Structure formats: C-alpha cells, structure tokens
Amino acid sequence: MEAILEELEQASELENMQGISEALRDVFKVDHLVYHWVSSNGEQYGCGTYDPEWVQHYLDKDYLRVDPVVVGCYQRFHPVDWKRLDWSSKAARAFQADAIANGVGNQGYSVPIRGPNGQFALFTVSHNCDDATWARFTESNRRDLILIAHYFNQKALDFEPERAPEPAQPLSPREVDAMTLLAIGYSRAQVADTLSISEHTLRVYIEAARFKLGAMNTTHAVARALSRGLIVV
Amino acid sequence: MEAILEELEQASELENMQGISEALRDVFKVDHLVYHWVSSNGEQYGCGTYDPEWVQHYLDKDYLRVDPVVVGCYQRFHPVDWKRLDWSSKAARAFQADAIANGVGNQGYSVPIRGPNGQFALFTVSHNCDDATWARFTESNRRDLILIAHYFNQKALDFEPERAPEPAQPLSPREVDAMTLLAIGYSRAQVADTLSISEHTLRVYIEAARFKLGAMNTTHAVARALSRGLIVV
DNA sequence: TCGGGCCTCACTATTTTTGGGGAGTGGAAT
DNA sequence: ATTCCACTCCCCAAAAATAGTGAGGCCCGA
Known part of the structure; x- marks a missing residue:
C-alpha cells in the first residue's frame, strides 16, 4: 500500500496512471477502480479498470446526466456509498441495470473531489459482494481512498493544466x-x-x-x- | 495520531473542533494549526490556535483579499509551502510583517479544500523554525495533513445547516x-x-x-x- | 376515466438587455 | 514616470426576453 501511494505521488507521466489504477485494484482486491474527471465544459477524462466498451457506452448514452453517482456526489463533500444514493428514478434504475450488465459491481464507494475553477472529479471503487463485506471494506479503507482520490486528481491537474478551460482570469x-x-x-x-x-x-x-x-x-x-x-x- | 484522527472523524459538535485543533497542534509539535472557511460571499469561520486578537485584526483589515496564502491557494489544488507563494507585492509584504509580529510562524504549509457550491477552505500549520526543519516536517506529515484538512472540512459542512433550504422541485x-x-x-x-x-x-x-x-x-x-x-x- | 403533468404551438405588446462607440479619474506596478 | 488596470459615466439602435392569454394531444397514475 505504502509503495503504491509513493508511486502514485511520484508518477510523472499520464500513461502510468492506468497501470497504477490496475495495481491499486489488485491491492484492494476489488473489481474496479476508476478516476473520472467531469470538467465543467463537458469534456470528460477517466482512467481506471472499467471495460472500455462500457466507458464508450456511458459516453454515448450521455449517462453523465443520469448516473446517480455523479448527480449525487455533485452536491456532496463526503465520500459516499452507492447504496446511500437515490436510485429511485426510472432513468436511474435503467442505468443501474445497464451498468451491472456491463461488469460494474453491485457495490460502490465514490469520493468527490474538487479543484480550482469548479473542476470536479470522482474517484470510485466498485465490487461485487454482499453488503456486510462491502461495509467492512469501506470502513477499513476510507482514509486511503481519500488520499488516493486526492493524488489522482493532483496528477490529473498536473498533466492536463490546459484542460482547465481558460486559465480563470480573476474577476475584479x-x-x-x-x-x-x-x-x-x-x-x-x-x-x-x-x-x-x-x-x-x-x-x-x-x-x-x-x-x-x-x-x-x-x-x-x-x-x-x-x-x-x-x-x- | 490515530486516536486524534478517530476523534476528529467522530466529532459531533462544533465546540470540540477547537479542542481538537489544540490537541493536533501538540501532536505535531507546531506553533499553530488552523482551519479557515472562506466562503467567497464574505462569510468566514475558523477554528484553530491563532491568537484571537490576530484573527480579529485579520478580519478588520480585510486581509482575506491580500493574504498570499488565500489568494495563492485559491487557484491551486496542491497543498503548498508558504515559501512557494508570491510575497512580492507591497500589500503582501506588509501583511507578512504584521502576521509575524502577531505570532504567526515564519514557516507555513496550507492545504486548500473545496466543497460543493464553490465552498472554499484552508487548513494550515505554521511554525517558527529554519527551512530544513520545516521541509522535513512537511515531507513526513503531508498525508496526515491532507486527511485532517479533509475531516475538518467535513465537519464544517456537517455543522453548516443552511444548505438547500428549498426542496428542489424536479425539472422536467x-x-x-x-x-x-x-x-x-x-x-x-x-x-x-x-x-x-x-x-x-x-x-x-x-x-x-x-x-x-x-x-x-x-x-x-x-x-x-x-x-x-x-x-x- | 379523469385530472394532471408534460409537450407542442400561436399572438401581441412592452420592457430589458445587448453591442458598438468614447472619455476621464485614481492607484499600483515596472 | 509611464503604463496598465479598475472604476466611473454617457449615447443610440437593434436584439432578446418577458407578460398575458390561449389551445390541442399524450401518457400516467389515482
């Protein structure tokens, strides 16, 4: 764990991030681990272990506006267990079914992260298991997950400074x-x-x-x- | 350390925060440790170990718009050592002198934090020592500082009840x-x-x-x- | 089945906002 | 000391937004 955190802190190229995602997934022994940038101009960038087909499908379907994880975390600071989100709407249920069909776990835990200029990102771990197992996992790893979320975002900002839309001229x-x-x-x-x-x-x-x-x-x-x-x- | 983190996570009243600040200061063996909420509509809230007179002075002088720590962190995601900020402007130098005269250390390390709706806060540790000592301190504690910043902000948001007053009528x-x-x-x-x-x-x-x-x-x-x-x- | 929310279209008239100019002060930084 | 920026004020004509009222079809849940 320590070693991976160190590697994440020191990563100096974007390409490493994908590999680090996979390494972290193995360390945590979860199905998926994803960092997802949801920039305010609509651009998206992510790295993680989801099936690329699912990612493309997500983008095609414009799930960003439906996904309860995104809409739920957008107003939140606390990391959140997916179970605590609102899955009641019809669109949300359809999305959920689609996601599970595409290999996303039935359990999930997401950490919202914000940077300057309204930058918003999500760090998520997802897994297939029962509620009790998942509760134990999140309980014992929540601190590391927060730190990892922080470092992922740090790297994302380092590597893509131009991604921040116009460099925010300060308003008088x-x-x-x-x-x-x-x-x-x-x-x-x-x-x-x-x-x-x-x-x-x-x-x-x-x-x-x-x-x-x-x-x-x-x-x-x-x-x-x-x-x-x-x-x- | 673990125990304090635990206490911070569990804190259920705003009053505890002040005490936790002091406990953390003693754990880290630094002069000051401050959490400072700077919601940009002018409201401010803080807790920490600064001299209350200095805090009042800071508010009176409207230093928020001058303080290089605040203006510097506002566009930043990374935690930052005060030495790396821009202290060149006349106003900044005056502020710096005033701060040191009021017991703020010559060294400092600040973690910017952001919440929903543009909420912005700073978590800062400050100390009086030479550069090498401070570099060692920040190097070995940066992860804990990020986590503590996160938890402080979490508590600040928890205790801030005035969120989403109107029940959001769903839009079609x-x-x-x-x-x-x-x-x-x-x-x-x-x-x-x-x-x-x-x-x-x-x-x-x-x-x-x-x-x-x-x-x-x-x-x-x-x-x-x-x-x-x-x-x- | 019936009310209610949603989606779609129309008219007229009034008020507000916008886009393009120009111009003078004072303070702060180079 | 000159340059840059923030702040303040002004005119005019065109474009956009708002207020009021109206109507028909669709689908859903009570």
Whole structure:
C-alpha cells in the first residue's frame, strides 16, 4: 500500500496512471477502480479498470446526466456509498441495470473531489459482494481512498493544466458583485441601484466579466462564474 | 495520531473542533494549526490556535483579499509551502510583517479544500523554525495533513445547516434541456433550434422552470438550477 | 376515466438587455 | 514616470426576453 501511494505521488507521466489504477485494484482486491474527471465544459477524462466498451457506452448514452453517482456526489463533500444514493428514478434504475450488465459491481464507494475553477472529479471503487463485506471494506479503507482520490486528481491537474478551460482570469471585486447580484435574480436596474452606480457603469462590468469568462451572454457568464466557484449564491 | 484522527472523524459538535485543533497542534509539535472557511460571499469561520486578537485584526483589515496564502491557494489544488507563494507585492509584504509580529510562524504549509457550491477552505500549520526543519516536517506529515484538512472540512459542512433550504422541485426533461443549453451560453433562438422546437414552446419551458425554481428571471433560474445541481454544465 | 403533468404551438405588446462607440479619474506596478 | 488596470459615466439602435392569454394531444397514475 505504502509503495503504491509513493508511486502514485511520484508518477510523472499520464500513461502510468492506468497501470497504477490496475495495481491499486489488485491491492484492494476489488473489481474496479476508476478516476473520472467531469470538467465543467463537458469534456470528460477517466482512467481506471472499467471495460472500455462500457466507458464508450456511458459516453454515448450521455449517462453523465443520469448516473446517480455523479448527480449525487455533485452536491456532496463526503465520500459516499452507492447504496446511500437515490436510485429511485426510472432513468436511474435503467442505468443501474445497464451498468451491472456491463461488469460494474453491485457495490460502490465514490469520493468527490474538487479543484480550482469548479473542476470536479470522482474517484470510485466498485465490487461485487454482499453488503456486510462491502461495509467492512469501506470502513477499513476510507482514509486511503481519500488520499488516493486526492493524488489522482493532483496528477490529473498536473498533466492536463490546459484542460482547465481558460486559465480563470480573476474577476475584479466589482465584477464579482455584479455577477453575484445577477445570480440571485436582480435585474440590471436593481443591481446598479444596489451597487450605487449607474446602469451604464454596471454594463461595463458585466461586459468585462463576460469577456474574462469567455461567455457569450450574461446568463452564460453567471453560469460560468458559478461553476468555476468565482461567486457563491 | 490515530486516536486524534478517530476523534476528529467522530466529532459531533462544533465546540470540540477547537479542542481538537489544540490537541493536533501538540501532536505535531507546531506553533499553530488552523482551519479557515472562506466562503467567497464574505462569510468566514475558523477554528484553530491563532491568537484571537490576530484573527480579529485579520478580519478588520480585510486581509482575506491580500493574504498570499488565500489568494495563492485559491487557484491551486496542491497543498503548498508558504515559501512557494508570491510575497512580492507591497500589500503582501506588509501583511507578512504584521502576521509575524502577531505570532504567526515564519514557516507555513496550507492545504486548500473545496466543497460543493464553490465552498472554499484552508487548513494550515505554521511554525517558527529554519527551512530544513520545516521541509522535513512537511515531507513526513503531508498525508496526515491532507486527511485532517479533509475531516475538518467535513465537519464544517456537517455543522453548516443552511444548505438547500428549498426542496428542489424536479425539472422536467425538457426543462433540464432548456436550462442546460442556456447555461452553456445559447440564446433562446439557438436553444429552440437545438431542441427542434419553436421558440414559443421553449418559452413555456423556461417559464415553468423559472416558476419551479422560484426565480425572477432566466439568469436567476439557471443560477439556481446550477447551484442545486439540477443541471451539470 | 379523469385530472394532471408534460409537450407542442400561436399572438401581441412592452420592457430589458445587448453591442458598438468614447472619455476621464485614481492607484499600483515596472 | 509611464503604463496598465479598475472604476466611473454617457449615447443610440437593434436584439432578446418577458407578460398575458390561449389551445390541442399524450401518457400516467389515482
């Protein structure tokens, strides 16, 4: 375990990650171990031990928007056992059946991870076993899993710095104010009034923010500011 | 160490955190150990071993926007040694002098942590010693520090009850489509075109979504859908 | 079977937002 | 000391979004 952690910390090439995933899977004696980057611009990257066919199928079906693991972890900080997620919707059940049919285990444990600019990723281990066995496994390995998740994400960020969409030009304080107030529903007039500036001036901020965020309109700018964590509502 | 980690994981009251900070400080034999929540809407919460006067001074001076540790970690995922940050600006140097005068060590190591909805926090250890000693310390404790940072943030989020006040009314598939496309910058015309429906129909979806989300305009609706995790961009 | 949510389309009129200019201050960094 | 950036203000015309009301078909669960 120690050795693998060390290797993971020191990994200096992306290609190693796949191998490390497999090594870790064997160390933990689980069926699958996956790191999955869910970048805010829709791009995805992953490495792990899932069947490539399943991965492609996942992408084709746009399961990202259905997968209860993703939607559930998106609002969560704690690592979570799949059993505690909401599988009640019809789409979720269909997804679950499809996943199990494709070799994904009936048990799973996922660690959400977040980086700068709203980057979001998941680290998951999955296995086929009964609840008690799985509970023992997660109980005794949760700390290592958190650390591994951390290191995987660290590597992903190291190797793909350009993957972070435009390198997040920081918004000026006024621009942050403007975006924040727009995000809580104020109209331009209200925002200008709240900030005690003319609506014309406000417009300059909104345009500047739009430009910095590479957004095509105000709504887009607010959405980006939000998903990059530049503003909080 | 193990025992403290256990206690940290199990802590069920906010008051314990202060005590755990002090215990951890003694375990690590460092001058200070601080967890600092910096939700970017200005709210702050912290617990740790800094002199309360310094904390108050920090807040009064609005050092949050100056502190190189905060601004430096904000765009970073890796834990970082303070020496590697940018202390060159005039404001940063003034801050540094002020900090050291107030008992903050000349060495420091900070772990950035992020939660859902752009939540951001820092976990920091600080000490007074020479570079070599500090390098040895950080080298041998970095994993524990990451874990502790994680658990501190976990507790901070647990104790923060004001999350998702409104029960998220589910959006219909079409409404999700509309919100998603709007969030990635499409205009109404483009969205309607993409979904192959008339713009009139689209409007009905947007209004329905606005209503369900209790939003006052489209931008607001998209912002809410995003921060409630109803859509992923 | 019946109500209810969902999907689809239409009209008119009004209000808001946007895109393109230009211009002056002050502070901070090189 | 000059340059860069943040902040503030202004005009105008075109494009987009909003408010109100309306209607028909579909599928699901009570």
